[in-house]
Amino acid sequence: MQKTGFLMRFITVLGFVFLYAPILSLVIYSFNESRLVTVWGGFSTKWYGELLKDPQILSAAWISLKIAFTSASIALVLGTLTALVLVRFGRFRLRELLNGMITAPLVMPEVITGLSLLLLFVVMESWLGWPSQRGFTTIVIAHTTFCMAFVAVIVESRLSDMDESIEEAAGDLGARPVRVFFDITLPTIAPALVSAWLLAFTLSLDDLVIASFVSGPGSSTLPMVVFSKVRLGVSPDVNALATIMIGAIGLGVVIATTLLLRQEKKAE
């Protein structure tokens, strides 16, 4: 018994080290005084300062945040509608197909998603004249496409857990379907919507591959800038930037999971 306990703890620690040691070392080195990435030169926050003076990184960060906010919001609306159709509108033709297809973007290799979207945009440009240039809009469309799948999956599972009779009860008391949605359904699934939005926001923020395919001049996102900087050699300010991103994303994920967990507990 004692031995298994030790083994279990050992494996757990090993797992954690394997997962988080690289990230931890990155965080530590972001506070490194030295210009050389692998040599510790004492504690300093000067690379964070450098970062704030770099206009390229700042503008990329701003673009990334705008894209993430916009695409997460559009994905939230579309994904929620999809989930509603799947869960609440009974059996209709092609329902099973839609149900299967909605999860496809989750497993599709990003390279393929990116490439296919790029081709689509190019064809659309030559046929319809829109989008006339690849950039902010095309990235938002691309991100919305795959974020919507995540939103739909989260909201769908929440909706099917929800007691449908409270919606019927509202209808029975004289509320029309739209009224029922805003009075009853929306408040009930609100926590799931918040966490779905946060997840979509995070996914959009750290996407590199799809964005690289569909971006255009002057619309490089933060991950793209980081990637191109690293190709010229790892500089300590990239470490600082990565640390900030880890912090932001970590916070988003923690809030999202806490909300979901709390709601599950409530449901019990």
Next chain:
Amino acid sequence: MTSKPSPAQDNPWQSDNVKPFIRIRNVTKKFGPVAAVDDVSLDIYKGELFCLLGGSGSGKSTLLRMLAGFEEPTAGSIEIDGQDMAHVPAYERPTNMMFQSYALFPHMSVERNVAYGLHRDNVAKGEIRQRVADMLELVQLSGYGRRKPNQLSGGQRQRVALARALIKRPKLLLLDEPLGALDKKLREETQFELVTIQETLGVTFIVVTHDQEEAMTLSTRIGVMNNGKIEQVGEPREIYEFPGNRFVADFIGSVNMFEGIVTETEADFVRIRSKDADCDIYVSHGVGCAPNQKLWYALRPEKMEISRERPDQKENFFEGIVEDIAYMGNQSAYRIRLKSGMVVRLTRTNRDRGEETPITWEETVFVSWGPSAGVVLIA
């Protein structure tokens, strides 16, 4: 068939010139190839407390949901107060429903739950406040208005659900297993409260339940459902004492069923030869049947006598061995094995406190009954 008690009461269902409040005509509801409700026709009158009684899957809830407007009948028509309900959505029907799970809105206080229906009808604020307060008083929940549903006990939630369903003064209240989630003691108290409220407000109630005791206590009439069809409609006493077929006899209360062959049939009596009972059964009224017809004789456990002495009659008794006795305080239940192998259940009220030599296990006894104790069933 059997002579029914027909006291000169002014019950609307016994009168020809009262128009039914709810008319269900040949209603069928299919889910895929399965008919959950199969060609049901039923009239319910104003002020009734009508129970739809049946096991799970009998179609009773589906019928209720069609009245509420949550399901559309596949065929047939439903009329409430003279108005055809086809294509009338739930939010426009003059009905309200109390759900089995209560379906309280978890994010709203008790007051807002109860007031919800009035807000949807754009009732003036002052009137809403007054009516909610009155309603909470009626269900004895004054002072609980600010609480959330998860801060209430099961019985309190049940009463909030009732208040919310009654606040719009519906013409018809539908109740889906209203007492199902309560424990036994609370359920008995609430049964009487429910009847009192129904009588005070004069609303027509339709209650769905699987609990026959509940149906017996609550209702003016019972409709027994099985496999999507209504087997019998009648007053509780009628359903118990004069079941129309074997299913109803067996479903309501407990019963001993003897299969038999008609040996003699006259206008005022019938004689049946039963292999199960190993005796002749004499029934003191006429039955529409032919000689040699196969039929069933249903005998309730409390309608028989048990004794050690051979009774002084030619028919309506048999001999058996006491296989089991259960003492239940107010009464004792006996299981008696006949020569045919059939086991008969019999109950006897414990009138005496100290019987000197009570009937005991493995004893040979005689069981007898009167000529009008049982019911002859053709189907």
